[in-house]
Amino acid sequence: MAGSQRREATLTAAAAVFARQGYHGATTERIAQAAGISQPYVVRMFGSKENLFLAVVDGCLEAVLDAFRAALDDGQPGTVASRLGSAYRALATEDGVHLIVMQSYMLGADPVIGPVARDGFTRILHFMVEEAGLSESAAESFLAKGMLINTLLGMRLGDQDDPLAQRFTQTVFGPDPAGPGPTDR
Amino acid sequence: MAGSQRREATLTAAAAVFARQGYHGATTERIAQAAGISQPYVVRMFGSKENLFLAVVDGCLEAVLDAFRAALDDGQPGTVASRLGSAYRALATEDGVHLIVMQSYMLGADPVIGPVARDGFTRILHFMVEEAGLSESAAESFLAKGMLINTLLGMRLGDQDDPLAQRFTQTVFGPDPAGPGPTDR
C-alpha cells in the first residue's frame, strides 16, 4: 500500500480508538490492530503517539470547518444556525470526529495538546462570528448545544435504561431547527 | 492521622489530579504525592485506582446534588434556573468537581466507569425535572450551558491569547441570570 494511503487509513483507525478511549487510554497496539498493521509501524509513521493524536485532532478540526463552510454555501433554506447544525449532524461518522475534539478539549492542562486544543476551539469561534455571521450570543448557544451533544455521545446516554434519559437523548439529537443534531450514534 | 480523615484528604488530592489529567492520565504516584503519602498506601486504602476514581466521582455527584438541593431552599430571588446556576458557580473549588464529572462522562465506553457516569447524569436529569420542576426543554438549555462551562474549564480557554476567546470566556462565565456561571478558574 502506498505511503499516503496507509497514512490515511491509520489516521482513521486511530481516530476511532482515540474517540472511545481518549488519548491516554488508547494504546498504539490497539490502533495498530484497528489499522491492520504492526504497532512499531504506527509509531514509525508518526514519530510518536502524541504526534499521531495531534494529526488526528487536526484532521477533525479541518473536517468540522470544511463541513461548516460548505453549509454556508449550500443554498438550503433555514437560518444559518440551523444549517450549521445540520452540517454538524451530517458530519457523523464511525471515526467519531466529535469525540476526538472533545477528548482534546479535556486535555487543556497538557503542555503540548492543551495549546492545540485551545487554538482549534478559537478557530471555530472565529468562524462562527466572522464567517457565519452569528452574534456572540448565538454562537454561545450553538456551541453549548454542541458540547451537550458531544458529552452525551461520550457517555453513551442512549445506552441508559431510563425513560427520561432516553427521551432526553432523543430530544437533544432529534431534528431540531435551532442547533446541531444527531451525530454518530 | 485517623483513617477516615486520611481517606478524605486522599479523595481531595485525587480529585485534583484526576481533574487535570483524566482517569488514564493520572497516576497513583502523583495522587500520593499530592496527598503526602506513599503510592502503595493510596492503592491500599481504596483497593485499586479504579475504585478510587469511582469514589471521587461519587463524591462529586453528591456535592453537585447537595448544592442544587440547597439552592432550591435558600429563599433567594430569581428563577429556579438562575438559582441553580449560582449554586453551580458557588461549587467551584480547587479540586475541580466539574472536571471530574466531565472526565467520567468521556469514559462512557468503559465497562465499569461508563454505567456509573450514565447513572450520575441520569440522577441530575431527574433532579432537574422532578425536584427542581424545570421543563425538559429548560433542563436541556441548562445542561447545555453547563457542558459548555465544563468544556471551557477543561481546555482552559482563559489561557488563550485571543480577544474573542477572552471575551467569550468572560461572557460564558460571567454573571448570567439564566444559567450556570463561573466555577474554579
Next chain:
DNA sequence: GTCTATACCAAGATAGAC
C-alpha cells in the same frame, strides 16, 4: 496506619532484517 521494597505487566519506542 503507614512505609520500603519489589514483583509484574503493559506500553511506547528503537534496531535492524527483509
Next chain:
DNA sequence: GTCTATCTTGGTATAGAC
C-alpha cells in the same frame, strides 16, 4: 514499506516490616 524482536520505562499492585 513493513515486520519481528527487544529495550526501557513507568505504573499498579502485593508482601511484609514497623
